[in-house]
Amino acid sequence: MMNKMIAASHSIFILILVLLLLSGCATQPYGSFIQNPSPIYNRYSKVMADDVTAQIVRLYPAASTQFNLRHVVNDSFGKALIENLRLEGFAVQEATQQSIQQQIFAAPHQLDTESQKGLTLSYIIDQSGDLYHVKLMIDDMRLSRAFAAQADSIHPAGLWVRKE
Template identity: 85%
Template sequence: MNKMITASNSVFILMLVLLLLNGCASQPYGNFIQNPSIVTSKIMADDVTAQIVRLYPAANTQFNLRHVVNDPFGHALIENLRLEGFAVQEAIQQSIQQQIFAVPNQPDTEPQKGLILSYIIDQSGDLYHVKLMIDDMRLSRAFSVQADSIHPAGLWVRKE
């Protein structure tokens, strides 16, 4: 009986550790630039907003962020979209306790309306890469950083 309780505890601890490691794994979305500049982030967010305005009607479109925003680019993008007339539903960060004790496969009480929005910002050398995902559509653009300025390094690329 004692061995059975120990084995059960071991399995529980192993599952708990795996769950915690899964939650700690790097998030696939967000800003991956170390110490991003607020000015650079604002310029890129302005450009992204202008592209979204070209593609979607402001008063009729809601964006639901897939991930928690905690960087200057994301905050500027959300502010810009709202100023342009878009509805933006921000993702809520869950604590580790909420992640552990969440009921899996629980249907939402109300289906989310709107488009799912996420982004990835990364850098290679003097190029910043902005990848925007809106539902199944992918938009990407490179930005060139020279001295204290940043400029688009090409056109928007759209993949559906």
């Protein structure tokens, strides 16, 4: 009787541990990490999205490139970036929470070939003081650039850094 209770408690513990690990996999470490964005941040994010778009235009042909977002976009930078990319002629497939969960739990052969067309795109935007950091991931390539906010405007604080 006691052994059954111990075995059952071990099973429950393992089940809870597995569920916690899976829920950790479901959260995406992408998007905006700006805490309590100020109203001026919306203007900053538009300027940064314009700069990111200009860099993407330099690297990829617009009419024949599709980007598949890896994460749900719910911040002003991401919305401006998607709008800019579409205006430049890129196809952009936005991610939904449901599509992300399907990708996590699907077997590799179950993934729709339509969603595999194009390049995966994700970004991280963060802030430390008056510096904003934009990191862009396109398939295996990483692009990053810092932006400095000064006197109600924002400007690049260096060149683009590219890592493949």
